[in-house]
Amino acid sequence: MSPHVPVVAxxxxxxxxxxxxxxxxxxxTKQRAxxxxxxxxxxxPKSIEVSTDVVAGVPVEVLSPIGREPKGTLVHLHxxxxxxxxxxxxxxxxxxxxxxxxxxxxxxxxxxxxxxxxPAGLDDTEAVLADVLARxxxxxxxxxxxxxxxxxxxxxxQDRSKASLSLPAALVLLSPWLDLTVDxxxxxxxxxxxxxxxxxxxxxxxxxxxxxxxxxxxxxxxxGDVGGLxxxxxxxxxxxxxxxxxxxxxxxxxxxxxVASPLWHDFSLQVGQLAAAEAALExxxxxxxxxxxxxxx
Amino acid sequence: xERVDVAIIGSGFGGLGMAVELDKAGIGPFIIxxxxxxxxxxxxxxxxxxxxxxxxxxxxxxxxxxxxWSRKYPQQAEILEYIEEVVDAxxxxxxxxxxxxxxxxxxxxxxxxxxxxxxxxxKVDARVVxxxxxxxxxxxxxxxxxxxxxxxxxxxSARWDHGVDLADRRVGIVGTGASVIQFGPQVAKMAASTTIxxxxxxxxxxxxxxxxxxxxxxxxxxxxxxxxxxxxxNFVLNxxxxxxxxxxxxxxxxxxxxxxxxxxxxxxxxxxxxxxTPDYDLGCKRALIADDWYPxxxxxxxxxxxxxxxxxxxxxxxxxxxxxxxxxxxIYGTGFKATEFLTPMTVVGKEGVELTEHWADGAAxxxxxxxxxxxxxFLLYGPNTNLGANSIVYMLESQARYITRLLEKARHADIAxxxxxxxxxxxxxxxxxxxxxxxxxxxxxHSWYTTGGRNTNNWPDATWRYRRLLSDAxxxxxxxxxxxxxADA
Numbered sequence: 001m002s003p004h005v006p007v008v009a010x011x012x013x014x015x016x017x018x019x020x021x022x023x024x025x026x027x028x029t030k031q032r033a034x035x036x037x038x039x040x041x042x043x044x045p046k047s048i049e050v051s052t053d054v055v056a057g058v059p060v061e062v063l064s065p066i067g068r069e070p071k072g073t074l075v076h077l078h079x080x081x082x083x084x085x086x087x088x089x090x091x092x093x094x095x096x097x098x099x100x101x102x103x104x105x106x107x108x109x110x111x112x113x114x115x116x117x118x119p120a121g122l123d124d125t126e127a128v129l130a131d132v133l134a135r136x137x138x139x140x141x142x143x144x145x146x147x148x149x150x151x152x153x154x155x156x157x158q159d160r161s162k163a164s165l166s167l168p169a170a171l172v173l174l175s176p177w178l179d180l181t182v183d184x185x186x187x188x189x190x191x192x193x194x195x196x197x198x199x200x201x202x203x204x205x206x207x208x209x210x211x212x213x214x215x216x217x218x219x220x221x222x223x224g225d226v227g228g229l230x231x232x233x234x235x236x237x238x239x240x241x242x243x244x245x246x247x248x249x250x251x252x253x254x255x256x257x258x259v260a261s262p263l264w265h266d267f268s269l270q271v272g273q274l275a276a277a278e279a280a281l282e283x284x285x286x287x288x289x290x291x292x293x294x295x296x297x
Numbered sequence: 298x299e300r301v302d303v304a305i306i307g308s309g310f311g312g313l314g315m316a317v318e319l320d321k322a323g324i325g326p327f328i329i330x331x332x333x334x335x336x337x338x339x340x341x342x343x344x345x346x347x348x349x350x351x352x353x354x355x356x357x358x359x360x361x362x363x364x365x366w367s368r369k370y371p372q373q374a375e376i377l378e379y380i381e382e383v384v385d386a387x388x389x390x391x392x393x394x395x396x397x398x399x400x401x402x403x404x405x406x407x408x409x410x411x412x413x414x415x416x417x418x419x420k421v422d423a424r425v426v427x428x429x430x431x432x433x434x435x436x437x438x439x440x441x442x443x444x445x446x447x448x449x450x451x452x453x454s455a456r457w458d459h460g461v462d463l464a465d466r467r468v469g470i471v472g473t474g475a476s477v478i479q480f481g482p483q484v485a486k487m488a489a490s491t492t493i494x495x496x497x498x499x500x501x502x503x504x505x506x507x508x509x510x511x512x513x514x515x516x517x518x519x520x521x522x523x524x525x526x527x528x529x530x531n532f533v534l535n536x537x538x539x540x541x542x543x544x545x546x547x548x549x550x551x552x553x554x555x556x557x558x559x560x561x562x563x564x565x566x567x568x569x570x571x572x573x574t575p576d577y578d579l580g581c582k583r584a585l586i587a588d589d590w591y592p593x594x595x596x597x598x599x600x601x602x603x604x605x606x607x608x609x610x611x612x613x614x615x616x617x618x619x620x621x622x623x624x625x626x627x628i629y630g631t632g633f634k635a636t637e638f639l640t641p642m643t644v645v646g647k648e649g650v651e652l653t654e655h656w657a658d659g660a661a662x663x664x665x666x667x668x669x670x671x672x673x674x675f676l677l678y679g680p681n682t683n684l685g686a687n688s689i690v691y692m693l694e695s696q697a698r699y700i701t702r703l704l705e706k707a708r709h710a711d712i713a714x715x716x717x718x719x720x721x722x723x724x725x726x727x728x729x730x731x732x733x734x735x736x737x738x739x740x741x742x743h744s745w746y747t748t749g750g751r752n753t754n755n756w757p758d759a760t761w762r763y764r765r766l767l768s769d770a771x772x773x774x775x776x777x778x779x780x781x782x783x784a785d786a
Contacts, residue, residue, distance in 0.1 A: 237710075238706070238709050238710030238711070238712075238772075243710070243711075244781070247711070247779035247781050247782065248781070250778070250779060250782060251782050256776060257776070257777050257778065257779065258772075258773060258776070258777065259710045259712055259772050259777050259779075260710075260771070260772050260773050261706035261707070261709045261710040261712075261772050262706070262709055262710075276771070276773065279771055279773040279774070280773050282773075283718070283773055286718070286720045
């Protein structure tokens with residue numbers, strides 16, 4: 001196992017991200033460029049091949065185990081407030097899952113706001129998901145997302161559930177952002193504890209993505225009826241201004257909550273850097289092994 | 298009904314140490330439920346003559362509360378005094394609820410709290426329950442015919458009847474465990490005759506027990522940290538010796554040879570030597586220390602009977618060889634129901650599952666402190682946390698800090714309910730089984746360390762390694778429920 005960074009140091013790095021990247025006073029283009037620089041170095045394990053493809057007209061990054069027939073498929077939606085970010089940011093986490101479970105991970109490079117507001121990103125998500133579920137046995141397919149990506153994953157699942165379409169076998173939501181109407185400044189203690197997310201940045205992202213539909217359940221799924229979900233794992237850190245969303249979702253049937261303390265938004269992705277992320281990955285693996293039909297033999 | 302955040306059950310070393318840690322972290326309000334009318338746990342129960350600890354006092358005490366001990370191995374009265382001193386020093390008196398014998402506790406999933414019922418009908422509503430009832434608290438009696446028919450005074454050593462005068466009486470003692478090793482020689486001094494019914498002989502090694510010299514006592518009272526080197530030395534010695542004993546057959550042979558030299562230097566009669574020779578490997582059961590055991594065995598008025606007890610009559614003990622041993626007083630030194638953790642409390646967890654059903658194949662718990670299906674329940678001195686050679690107080694402190702850290706993290710994340718993940722518990726169990734496979738405890742003897750041949754009681758590795766494994770609590774090992782969910786419900 002690679003050496004881990006002490007939590008204190010990682011927390012400082014998160015604070016640096018808030019100042020230099022996820023900063024509302026920077027133009028979107030600058031935020032995206034800096035995000036690319038910050039996450040460009042993240043590598044998947046050596047046993048994983050990273051390639052690009054186009055699925056249902058949407059560019060995707062595919063992580064697959066080298067020399068092994070994938071036993072299943074995970075579709076993961078990256079985070080970044082619907083406005084920034086790319087598949088590169090989740091390469092470590094997704095690669096580790098592909099390696100450990102022997103599955104293929106498909107990460108859509110969905111269209112970002114404000115250039116492409118709601119429902120563009122969601123449409124891309126649903127197109128990729130529909131294609132994967134049509135091609136493979138749904139029992140071997142799972143869906144996941146982090147932050148804003150978790151919002152897309154949840155809404156896409158609910159849309160399919162309402163339309164009585166096939167569902168993935170499992171859902172994994174990391175630090176999900178599920179209610180875009182909440183003014184995060186209402187919880188000053190939490191704002192103070194969160195090293196990564198700036199409430200004003202979130203508010204700007206919300207406006208950019210929702211384009212006037214903030215309180216619609218397909219934008220803020222917690223405002224609608226949350227039900228009919230496959231076995232769902234919600235994972236997050238305690239020091240995240242979005243933590244209340246995870247707690248609220250955990251009231252729904254079939255949803256398991258997993259919280260790490262005192263960690264921040266999307267800490268789960270820091271596989272190889274944080275010992276806690278390694279432990280969190282085990283929880284995800286356990287959930288997927290239990291719910292996906294990917295047993296050997 | 299008293300409503301608290303945390304209810305601790307038991308006020309021995311475990312419960313009190315836990316209370317001090319919770320208090321320090323500001324977790325609460327908490328109370329300590331004690332079934333008896335005083336603190337001290339095993340050190341309150343066991344008042345038999347000669348009761349003492351077989352771990353050195355510098356080590357058998359709280360790291361946060363050093364004490365000037367009168368001798369190397371503390372006696373029961375002095376330990377009990379120390380415990381009372383700790384209660385006052387940390388202001389725990391108002392937290393104690395005496396005569397609060399817990400009969401049953403039931404998990405209420407809708408509220409995420411435990412409903413604790415006491416024997417006198419009182420109830421306590423607690424979010425978290427920490428059981429610190431110990432492993433050696435419920436006396437065990439042998440399963441022989443006529444055990445209730447004995448007409449004279451009969452009692453268990455942990456329930457010593459000080460009203461019975463043993464002078465000039467014929468006393469029968471059943472068992473040769475750690476307690477009998479201590480009170481046997483004392484009884485033999487008083488009684489007219491003493492017959493000890495032995496199932497298997499113990500290994501008894503010398504116990505050098507000097508009193509603390511006055512200059513040291515003065516030094517320790519002026520500068521308590523001056524005791525730390527002695528504490529460290531004892532810890533390391535116990536650790537190295539204890540681990541070598543359980544892990545190394547070669548060292549076991551050497552210590553066995555030393556024991557033989559020691560035993561044969563006192564016991565000269567070949568027949569008696571045979572009686573004193575155990576039929577199992579050193580270390581499989583607890584190795585005992587006492588200077589007066591073998592000198593007692595060779596006394597003319599002491600008999601060690603190795604033929605198993607067949608039945609007990611109103612006036613005698615009849616052994617399998619047909620001999621009737623007439624006795625006036627019968628003392629059971631037959632130990633405790635150590636493998637029946639938390640008995641006789643009824644613990645009902647999620648979906649109505651009882652802890653005894655859950656543990657039907659032998660007790661197990663994640664890090665010795667938590668088990669799946671029983672949210673917000675923690676155990677001190679739980680499965681696989683007993684030691685063959687070192688201070689249990691060290692283990693208790695490790696556990697108390699771990700539980701406190703976990704509760705702190707949960708509070709920080711606004712989590713009200715934590716339940717260990719079954720997968721985390723299974724991984725822990727697999728590790729225990731693997732580590733135990735090379736120890737002396739599973740070399741084939743009947744001891745309170747095992748259930749069905751599986752080590753359920755002892756920690757099978759270095760104690761510092763246990764502490765390291767418990768040095769941080771990870772909420773990810775637990776299923777959690779946020780407080781807000783319960784508040785809405």
